[in-house]
Amino acid sequence: MSLSEQLKKDFSTLTLALMAVAIVLNIVVGQVVSTLKLPVFLDSIGTMLAALLAGPWVGGLTGLLTNLIWGLISDPVAAAFAPVAMVIGIVAGLCAKYGLFKTWWLAALSGVIVAVALSIVAIPVRVYMFGGITGSGADFITAYLLATGRDLFGSVIITVISSNLLDKIVTALLAWGVVKGLPRRFSARFSRAEKVISVN
């Protein structure tokens, strides 16, 4: 199959529609969560869902575009973290591909893996572009770690991982729960959803 045909197959109209919806979910669910005042963001739920339903590349692209679009409409700073969002999608998709979303505790494990993977990409961006500071509450952690003698890189690593761990675990669990509860005819359209549902 030529490249353009392969692209057309992978990015069928249905996949495009899925990505558009997933991008919006990323933004909207994050807003809902902040009204509930919970210590998580859940702003990559759409990315993970896209990854679970249509594979790592679709998930990665969803994450990337979410940040770029968010940068366009609300906060240009978010665009800088587009690669991070992309990694979330790719890693979640790969975890699903290798069976790591079959049970809820495996899903939680995938969340951990995603948190670590995204930190690896986020930290250089954080440190180099932003001097390790984000303007959020996590900066106090960074400040504390710096004050106790750690170097900037190390401080930021710890900050990023700790603030993302809970969020990504909860996101992964939610994504797992949602895909498990999808109606049959929907999971028939997205063959990769089988990897999540098929076991039970």
Add this chain to the structure above:
Amino acid sequence: MGVSGDHKDTARRASSDAQLTRSLYIPGSSWLHRLHPLTKLSYAASTALIVFTAPGGGWSAAVLLAASLLLGMLNGLGRPIWSAFLRLAALGGMLLAVHSLFNPANVTPLVTWGVLTVYREGFSYALLVLTRLAAALSASLLLVFSVHPADLMLALAQAGLPPGAIYLFGSPLLLLPQMQARAEAVLAAQRARGLETEGNLLQRMLALFPTIAPLIYSALMEVEDRAIALEMRAFRSTHRKTSLRRLDDARWQKVFRWAMWIAALGVMLIGIWWRLNG
């Protein structure tokens, strides 16, 4: 009637849509507004590239920051840009505080208040980062304030970006308010079933799935309808697509865009070389 992409049409559209798309677009007809969207996009992208890779200290950043601010003020965007900068204030404050006080490379003290000592190395580092961020931000604000998302999409489409990508960039903006309204509706429906959403932490955590899952499910169910809608509009037809509207583009802008990209890449390469060689 919207055939030539004239500004009256854009302005009329924008006034009813500003709230709808929630974009940062500010309608206007300044010189900046009339530039081709890709020119502004190239400016923002190459500025970001330059300020973060240029050799030496923050000189390139400072210069570009001044240039962007000047361009903004001359074209009526001064006030919005300053308001956006206020959002950087928290970030800037933390940057200056944390690094002046705690940066590991701090050696030379500047000022001391009781227990806290402000050091020169940390302070200048923080200032450098802040200048770079401000330069990148102001350039991208020029883009975002003066380009309506529809025009940006049109420009990208004319430049050859595949229709699928255009769809992915453009449709979330329009879907957003609808989805937000639905999120509120879900919240209302579940509360009407007795779900407590304002209680203690445990209650709020238990409320998470019931308030989010219906939103996600209904959004996913709609994916099929949206895909059908695209098919119904012959999205997948193999004809060469035409466009109702065209954007005006001047030759000097095309040349200028190329120049910016080449300059940015050049600076980036020099910067990499400079860093590798001490």
Add this chain to the structure above:
Amino acid sequence: MAEIDVHDLTYTYPLMQQPALRGIHLSIEKGELLAVIGANGSGKSTLCYALSGLIPHFFRGNMSGTVLIAGQDTQKCPLGVLMQTIGVTLQNPASQLSGVRYTVYEEVAFGLENLGIDPSKMPERIERALGLVGLSGLEGRSPYHLSGGQQQRLALACALAMQPKALVLDEPTAMLDPLGGQAIIDAIKALNQEGATVVIAENRLEWIAEFASRVVVLSQGEIIFDGSPQNILTAPELPRLGVGWTRFTQAAYRGRERGLWPQDRPLPVSLAQATAGFRQVVMERKMAHGLQNGLPTDRADFARSVVDQPTNVDVRLTDVHFTYRDGVRALQNVSLRIDAGEQIAVVGQNGSGKTTLARTLNALLRPQQGEVWVGNRCTALYTTAKLARWIAYMFQNPDEQLFQRTLWDEVAFGPRNLGYPAERIYSLVEKALAAVGLLEEKRANPRDLGFSGRKRAALACALAMDTPILALDEPTAGLDAMETEMLSNVLRQLREQRRTILVITHDIDFVAENLPRLVLLHNGHILLEGGTRNTLAATDEWMASGLHPPHMVRLGNALGLAKTYLTPEEFVDDLSARG
């Protein structure tokens, strides 16, 4: 050659055991307006998909037989080409928008751009299409700022601009209020008169009688009847098939039983035919003038129901004002009292304040002025979640609340939140599911049910909460004749249990036949309020509100009768009692 030719079509959705369509043979000529009717789940939408090429290209599954559209075989021709021949609209107005265009004008242009049409030829096509559906003047509006009816017409315009050879419309009026629906129907009528070939799946029989040239009845995937509206819509089997008759036909059938309608006279399907047919009888019995006292039937209560054992929970709104954040004054000086055990309908145009009123009852919306009391509790002092103990609210869109993995858990969600003991929850859930006919599906995934199934699930969720008051928002939307009958039964059960019910609905015939009291809202004010029969008789206010009265009332008015009739049976029985 026929425009659309279907030969022995059988189709099964992926993962399904039963075929959705069996052995369909259909031949549609140019210029026909074919209406496809059938109960929910009979295959109407599937047939529309098959006629448009979405089956097999978009919905995989198992297809045998052939579908030829203007000579093109849908299985061989790519979807992009088929879409140039056939224009399609679906039920949900908003999800047919492309989502990438900011104005109505450009939305219509989108399809043309994809087809590679010369830009200089586009304005003419776009303006013509918008004119045909009555949206001229809205070119600069954002598609998302339109009402549901306007969005549906926009979808139609987008299809028309592509100049298809035929149109396939899947229940275009299903999600619209009567006025929005009428606008679409008028547009379709006009199109057909200009020669367009139209296939329309539709549930509202009275409209089909108006414009279809041919009717096909589906049941469980097979074509049972195929013929002229006159013959098909009067067929005796229709109620058994879940389709029902028009109310005029119902009246005439009853009339035949009572000897008022001759066996050899064709049964009416429209108001004009019914008027002509009954006029003779009315003249003979001199009923055109004078007062009559009605004979109550068992379908509707005529007086304000008086409850001997008040449950002490009534609903009171006093001088309520509500203005939305964007400045819309939805309720102005509204005062209303609903006694315990009453069943009241809230009707009015879109934007009249119906939903706003219902939402003040459980504090989803808090009025800026005035008070709302539920029982002896002022809603200002409670959260919505707390008020759920006394008032259950069924929302219009079931998909906004379904999230559990099994139907049983879904229906149990409400009672669980209210903290009921396990045995009580068990019995409430079982009873609620049985009442809506979903007991067999209790282990199913709610999202596997069709739209009407999910709607019934949402009703079960509200019933299971065992509250003294229930508010139902458009419970009849999307239901077919049999399901509406089930809803009537549920309302009757609730009446026997002395529960207070508030029903917001556009279906004025349902109101006439099931609800003894009604409130008519217009622009945030109460225009009429009282017993259903009396309020329906107030023709001036109805005209002011812009709503159509029920079909039997229209028949009564056309015949010049003084009494207001609520059901076909009542009308005919009264007629024969006078003989």
